[in-house]
Amino acid sequence: MLDFLNKKKVSSDIYLALSLQEAGAEVFLLQCTGVPASVVILGQKSFSFTNSWERLVEDVDEVLYSLEQAAGVKATRCIIFVYSHLVDINKKEIKEPYLDKIKAISDELGLVATGFMEYHEILSSYFSKNGSGQFNGILCEIDGSFVSFFVYRNGHLDLTKTINRTTDYVETIEVELSELAKTKTLPLRLVLYGIGSLENDAAAFMSKRWSKDIFVQLPKVEVMTNDQIAQALTDSLKSQLLVNDASVVTSISPPTADLSADTLSSGESSSQFDVSDTGFVIGADIQDKSFEPLSPKIPEDDSEFVAPTNMYAQTNKKTPFNSFKFFSLSLKSTAIVFAGLILVVFGLYTLLYSFHKASITLLYDTKPITRTMIVNAATLSVKSKTDQIKATGTIETTGSKFVGEKARGEVSILNKNKDQIILPKGTILLGPKDLRFTLDTETKIASASEQLTSEGNILTVTGKEKTSVTAADIGEEYNLKENTKFEIQNANSGVVAQAIKTLSGGSKKEVRTASRDDFEKLRKEVTSKIKTETKKRVKSENNNQVIDPLTEVKVINEKFSKEIAEEAGDLTLDATAKVKYYFIPLDTAQVMLSTKLAKSIPKDQTLDTNAISFSIKSATLDNGRPKIKLAVKGLPRQKVDTNSIKKSLVGKSVSQIGEISKQYQANGFEYQIETELPMLKSRLPFFTKNLTIIVKTLQ
Template sequence: MLNFLSKKKDAVEQIAGIVLRHESGLALVIKKNNQRHSSQLIDQREFKYSNGWENLTYDIDEVLFTLEKNHNFSLKKTVFFLYSHLIDSRSHSIKDSYLEKINSLIKENQLDAIGYIDYTEALAKYLQNKEQSPLTALIVEIDVPAITASIYKGGERVFSESVGKTANIAADLEEICKKTQKDTVLPSRIIMYDSSELENESTALITHKWSEDLFIQMPRVEVLKPEEVTDALIYSFDDHPGARIEESPVQNQKTDEVPVPKENDSEGDMESESVAGFVIGKDIKEMDIRQDDKKTETVPDEAYNEDVDDSDGEVVDSHTSRPFSEKISAFFSHFSINSMNIKNKNIFIILIALAVIGGILASTLLLFHKAILTIYYQPETIEKEIEINSGIKIEKSTEKISTSESGEATGTKSIGDKAQGEVTIFNAETSEKTFKKNTQLKTSDGFIFLLSSDVKAAAAERKVTEDGDILTTTSKTKTKAAAQDIGQKYNIKDDVKFTIEGISESQSFARSTGAFSGGTEKEIQVASREDQDKLKKKIDGVIKKEAEKIIRSKQTDGKIISDLTETKVGDEKFSAEIGEEAKNVKLSISAEVSFYSYHEEDMKNLLLEQLTSVIPDGYTLDTSSISYTLADAKKDEKGKITLNISAKAQPKLNIAEQEVFSSIKGHSVSSIRSIIENKFKARGYKINFEPSIPILNSFIPLFSKNLKINVEPFQ
């Protein structure tokens, strides 16, 4: 029967995987598909502990915040991957000293802890699935303070032990192996893993001469690469047989209460509640930190660098949620100056020592305890189209431009003299004939000459011969003529016959009387129309550039409205007219540029007034957060100007920096998240200490001048 009242899991959820080693950790972002029962690694980030396990709460908070910011989603559900030497090999539970720290960081960072996974168990399950056969091997885990060896036979872990790590890793492993039961045959396969490469360590094991009592044959040594170890962790997190994670039940108890196990709880019961290193049906933060005091491993406590109170053997948590200022006040409240006798030398020395210590402490907090707190808020964008035809002063300015351009004359022209000479006109008509000036005379070669003046040719004489024939004697009249065009080709020879324009040769004709002379011709360079047009086009570009130059120089006084800029060209003057002889042609011109401008400050103040009504609640806007583009500008016949503006603004979350400081000063770094996000409605924050001093990095500065607060949009 289906339970319809049970809580349904999200189809896809993001889970934080925290790998905890002795001095460093690894944060994983796991995408879990609850329908397909599969998990996928989407990001990972190594991080060093800033002060061992003392500041682990802050270190994890910082790395999770960075991952949340990069992926823009929240990471609350968390699974812990623990090195085996952090787990008691007999009770299969986290050692007390580490469990207390883990409980603290879960509570301080408000994490929803699913459970934890034993590194070695995860690797064993992964290798069995990969090789499709029960695992028989000696898995060796190497961390800074300890080395742990686990023996697997037929897929089951039959032995696990840890010892303090020395410089001789082979000797350390041999020491562990000797603790196995007598006549135990060790697997001839050794698998090693760490957070880095193990080239030197693997070489040491390969070259070591093992006792024949431990290995029947020389063991084969394998090193798992870090990426393969990560794959094993993700695989172990999937819903595969033997590695299924169940939901943690809701506990009706206060978060600071720790349940105490019943006296009749047995070791077998504890084993039945865990599968492949997962805590089944329990939350880490609900586990009892006061577990069995029995120590099953030979690693000395000092190897783990823990803070232990020798008086009762209990681990002392130096991390507290009280502001540091309260700690200082509580410390000095134990001393009463009135009860001291100044005359006593010893008391006087104590007073001086306390004063020096107090001065050093105060100076340290004042001079070196500094931080930069960046508060991120959810950005809001305002966009609005605004038409402006009043409310802003628009000024008109006029500038004159005088310039000139010149170029080489490219036109050509032929010049010279016309050939001149004397001609004789022969008239065969019986009547007198008049030939006007410029009457054309044409040679057989087509050369044309013109009469230089009007000429009257006498009538021809006719006589009847004795034979009865009529004899006509033409009249001969000499006159001047000149060639129609210039050129040497018109210098014709003597006795060249001409036909007369419009008259038959039988009536009249002419001949040159002597050779013609004086005809010359040469080509000269002149100005052409193309030269003038080219200069006009060139000077138009010069005027435009000069106008732009003037506008740029005026931009310092105001913003120019380019659409309204006008250029009026005045008189043009060329140095040579078309066809006039010239080597170069120069054009001189004058123009007048008119442009309109406004002041940037006036425009932004006007836009601020227009945008005030659409600012979201809790946000403020100033002119520095406003940007705009001038989409269009027009001027009507009466000179009225209308501007169309596309405005865009980024309002800022209204956070009082002094109020923020008053709310968090002296608080532990891990406790300020809820204050910043809930009280000030922020998206998140980031804090950097400069200089970075591990002890001081755990709480907020006490002096306002030592805490710089920046408020920025979340990108």
């Protein structure tokens, strides 16, 4: 990252801050003030390139104009933020094709170019400022088809690499990290940032099974938010404004080029690059000159101060103590000076003694111990209890049935026989397609009669009777038309029926109902809820574990919201059950199990009772007494002399923790420092009482 050549007096300036990406950019309009140092974001907008980098100037001009109009200001300077794949890692310069476009922005928009910054250096500084010391972590920068990653240890950049963003780029990163891990302990923090949604990238890192040769334990994976990145950018600009001495040039990464006026060719307008204000790549690169490290210049003007070889030889050859007036002070003044010194020393002592604390966690790769044991109730102090527990459950119904109305109407029954016919109620009439209707009432039909016509012919007059009928089933198909013919079941052929009017009212639809299977399923679900509630209640009361296979549930009261086959979309059950359960007091079990496992651990390890867990594989009642099969797991802890470790670490730099922890065979470490003084965030406490040693396993 190339910083600014700062002026002694910095007034308020409006900056175009341009964050360049592979396929787009983000524009910030900033108001920067030097005294006091402040950076205010006046506007911000992201955009995609309309024609790759070819129309970069036009795209930036359009977005900048809209931001300037909205804020009512005019940008006069510009600064560039770039992703590292746009920078030549060897030359520490922006690559040539991109540099020409950046120069065009400055030229055509009339802006004074100020500098460019790489994101990873900005973020490293941001984490160091907001953390507990120099940044330790791996930054992973993602921009389109490129991925760059950077390994920082105690604020120092140990590795930088840019690769293509393939589907398996995490594997490529693993190969690079494995080489570095052969000589250095890698940090356990991995931070992703870049363009677009990074959830899939973060998931790839979190699901990766890292070798312990690379990381002593799984690294913590984070994704930076846009707000965090914006804050880091403004903090970086603000830190530049805090430097007010124009004679000082800070180069955090590559050295800057000498951009004095005589380095510009005669054909280049100096108005585009104000060399009194800028000191970075753009001006020098345009002249096809490589960066040269800045070297101090000896002033040619004798009026400027030049430090002599011997400072005291130039001041009447007096010793340094000639001007020291301590012993010429009055007794009262001397007392005040002594009192002040005592207060300063006491204050410093109090600060170091009471407000400079740290905790060191040593990580050991101890192997877990697993055993399968069969124990009886007395050994584990198993107890039983009977309780009443209520539970409610609801499920969707799965049954179905058809509901509707039967068709009804009137028919005329004709009797051609010479005898009277009596048809009882319920007599079946057969219509077309074997559709059946029944008589609603008993019906008597008179016999047929014969009459002599005037021509001498015999005329037979049939008996006729009107009656009502009802369809045998529901459905629209029973709605029959007028004059439809019917046969009378079990009657001779001389008796028939005919619809007087249309038979109507028939309807049918399918509805959901509560089936018998729904009732059984709901009973099982509610019973399961009762068992679960039993385990929760017992564990929350006394830190006990229920022996689930032995739990007996007897439902003593149940109320369903529907009957079997009743129309319903869902079915609810409120139940009360009498529950008898057995449980194991965890504290008692852990003490007993630790005694059994202690015989299996190495002598240099110890086993805490709270590091023992178990699960119940099976359980039976033997003459009313529980017999239980357990799967037991214990995680031993390394025995260490914490007092000796404290004495080794007290007052040391955090960079020495790794080497000292290896002396105690630790596989890794974590640390946290609490202090109000930034200068002490990289230094461990000077008093052993303020140093806490924690021993943990990597499992």
